[in-house]
Amino acid sequence: MKPILTLFQRELRSYFATPVAYVFIVIFLLLSGAFTFYLGRFYERGQADLEPFFQFHPWLYLFLVPAVAMRLWADERKSGTIELLLTLPVTMGQAVLAKFLAAWSFVALALALTFPIWITVNYLGDPDNGVIVTGYLGSLLMAGAYLAIGACLSAATRSQVVAFILSVVVCFLFLLAGFPLVLDLFRAIAPQSLVDAIAGLSFLSHFNGISRGVIDLRDLIYFLLTIGFWLYANAVVIDLKKAD
Amino acid sequence: MIEASALTKRYGRFTAVNAVTFEVRVGQVLGFLGPNGAGKSTTMKMIAGFLSPTAGRAKVCGFDVETHPIEAKKALGYLPEGAPSYGEMTVRSFLEFIAGIRGLTAESKRRRLDDVIGRLRLEGVLEQTIDTLSKGFKRRVGLAQAILHDPPVLILDEPTDGLDPNQKHEVRRLINDMAENKVIVISTHILEEVHAVCNRVVVIAGGTLLADATPGELEARSRYHMAVSLTTDETAKARETLTAIPEVETVEIDPQNQRITAFPRKGQQILMAVGDALRAQGIAVRELQLETGRLDEVFRNITQSHLREAHA
Ligand SMILES: Nc1ncnc2c1ncn2[C@@H]1O[C@H](COP(=O)(O)OP(=O)(O)OP(=O)(O)O)[C@@H](O)[C@H]1O
Numbered sequence: 001m002k003p004i005l006t007l008f009q010r011e012l013r014s015y016f017a018t019p020v021a022y023v024f025i026v027i028f029l030l031l032s033g034a035f036t037f038y039l040g041r042f043y044e045r046g047q048a049d050l051e052p053f054f055q056f057h058p059w060l061y062l063f064l065v066p067a068v069a070m071r072l073w074a075d076e077r078k079s080g081t082i083e084l085l086l087t088l089p090v091t092m093g094q095a096v097l098a099k100f101l102a103a104w105s106f107v108a109l110a111l112a113l114t115f116p117i118w119i120t121v122n123y124l125g126d127p128d129n130g131v132i133v134t135g136y137l138g139s140l141l142m143a144g145a146y147l148a149i150g151a152c153l154s155a156a157t158r159s160q161v162v163a164f165i166l167s168v169v170v171c172f173l174f175l176l177a178g179f180p181l182v183l184d185l186f187r188a189i190a191p192q193s194l195v196d197a198i199a200g201l202s203f204l205s206h207f208n209g210i211s212r213g214v215i216d217l218r219d220l221i222y223f224l225l226t227i228g229f230w231l232y233a234n235a236v237v238i239d240l241k242k243a244d
Numbered sequence: 245m246i247e248a249s250a251l252t253k254r255y256g257r258f259t260a261v262n263a264v265t266f267e268v269r270v271g272q273v274l275g276f277l278g279p280n281g282a283g284k285s286t287t288m289k290m291i292a293g294f295l296s297p298t299a300g301r302a303k304v305c306g307f308d309v310e311t312h313p314i315e316a317k318k319a320l321g322y323l324p325e326g327a328p329s330y331g332e333m334t335v336r337s338f339l340e341f342i343a344g345i346r347g348l349t350a351e352s353k354r355r356r357l358d359d360v361i362g363r364l365r366l367e368g369v370l371e372q373t374i375d376t377l378s379k380g381f382k383r384r385v386g387l388a389q390a391i392l393h394d395p396p397v398l399i400l401d402e403p404t405d406g407l408d409p410n411q412k413h414e415v416r417r418l419i420n421d422m423a424e425n426k427v428i429v430i431s432t433h434i435l436e437e438v439h440a441v442c443n444r445v446v447v448i449a450g451g452t453l454l455a456d457a458t459p460g461e462l463e464a465r466s467r468y469h470m471a472v473s474l475t476t477d478e479t480a481k482a483r484e485t486l487t488a489i490p491e492v493e494t495v496e497i498d499p500q501n502q503r504i505t506a507f508p509r510k511g512q513q514i515l516m517a518v519g520d521a522l523r524a525q526g527i528a529v530r531e532l533q534l535e536t537g538r539l540d541e542v543f544r545n546i547t548q549s550h551l552r553e554a555h556a
């Protein structure tokens with residue numbers, strides 16, 4: 001446990017060693033604001049909830065989370081510090097988990113800084129705060145799943161740019177899988193069970209439920225399993241690729 | 245103690261390290277020599293537990309690096325090639341991070357930090373970010389990191405690369421100071437270093453271990469071993485005189501500085517004979533030296549004959 005904590009602290013501090021972290025947070029806040037108020041028509045709807053806010057998170061994360069994840073391992077490989085890290089008395093699992101948790105905490109911080117919108121909606125109306133808390137939880141879980149994908153793919157290359165593009169593509173596939181348009185397409189050519197399976201893999205279908213305040217254990221398990229799967233893959237990829 | 249048995253690393257069809265076997269005991273400082281691409285770093289990476297060997301195994305303090313990685317890594321201080329470290333951190337926070345990961349307690353952490361900072365003269369750069377350090381200082385930070393937990397086994401890949409002469413001297417002294425109760429393996433391209441710090445030398449080329457000896461034994465393989473070199477104003481006369489000595493096999497003159505070297509016949513001592521002959525001829529000698537042997541020549545011989553064999 002101790003090594004995870006030490007690695008976690010180092011990693012999290014390294015985000016704030018450069019202006020990148022602040023730039024990221026500012027962009028995140030600006031974009032989530034813009035999406036909510038312009039695209040989501042927050043005021044015009046005249047409803048006291050945060051649905052327009054959460055509804056755009058899958059798209060917001062599609063680009064922003066791979067940007068956080070891209071440096072996780074690609075940078076270590078490029079600078080050679082991966083050799084230092086993996087010859088310290090830490091297990092691969094500890095290293096993978098610590099880095100992931102640090103990145104996740106960073107995204108959580110960015111997400112937490114959207115609290116003014118929560119205050120706003122409480123000031124303007126009388127929202128169901130339980131639903132909002134659930135929405136934040138779902139959003140955080142989804143960000144974790146994006147991050148785990150990004151972390152794994154960042155281990156596959158030395159180049160942060162390549163890592164970023166790969167992650168966006170893979171995350172996009174996971175998003176698309178739940179889109180009615182795509183599902184209709186599959187429905188035309190594949191049996192219903194396959195369509196259901198594809199829909200079942202999508203971030204969108206699982207997030208939509210939680211963001212509306214419906215906590216379904218299956219959705220939680222889905223995100224945790226996705227994170228677990230990609231982190232495991234992350235460790236495997238590091239093992240395979242660390243030599244070159 | 246380090247035990248490497250038949251360590252092998254292949255990349256596809258290319259064999260970077262080929263069944264290398266050796267053992268290093270407490271008190272030994274092993275110098276790892278070999279041309280570029282010989283497989284020195286690859287061998288060290290396997291012992292340090294970064295790369296998994298394709299075949300064979302490595303043990304550190306009795307712990308198999310593959311099956312008991314944590315125990316082995318705890319016993320090990322490792323300076324990877326190029327001394328990588330986290331560039332955005334300050335020297336102090338980096339060393340504190342390493343201390344934390346190594347699990348040093350508050351008391352021993354303070355003591356060890358003071359010790360390595362003093363030994364590697366890092367006082368002046370503690371608050372500087374590592375990215376902004378000069379190459380030599382980066383290397384010193386890497387060394388500090390490796391010895392921070394006072395490990396029983398040290399593996400240092402080119403520890404003095406990029407250091408100024410004073411610092412080279414300091415680092416060699418550091419290694420000598422630690423040598424007595426540790427196992428130390430260093431790789432280097434600087435042959436004087438072998439004399440300065442190593443009591444054992446392993447030469448590898450093309451991934452194969454070619455020699456395992458003390459520096460003295462290696463020198464004894466040199467053509468120059470027990471030869472006598474001298475300079476004089478009467479070069480031509482001295483050459484004639486030396487050639488006439490029965491124990492002398494050949495006499496060579498360095499075209500650059502006119503230094504004369506007399507090579508003995510196998511197993512012969514010629515120092516006395518040379519002195520006597522020169523005195524008898526009344527040749528004034530400016531300086532005269534009994535050669536111990538030249539490591540660079542031995543190194544070339546060992547590694548190049550291997551190359552020739554590999555090509556043949
Ligand atoms: N990931 C890799 N894929 C393919 N070949 C590799 C890889 N890593 C190293 N090699 C090759 O293995 C050989 C040994 O490399 P190594 O770094 O161990 O040499 P070295 O003895 O440390 O050389 P130097 O003195 O230049 O540091 C080299 O020919 C190198 O090109």
Ligand SMILES: [Mg+2]
Pocket residue numbers: 284285286325401
């Ligand atoms: Mg090397």
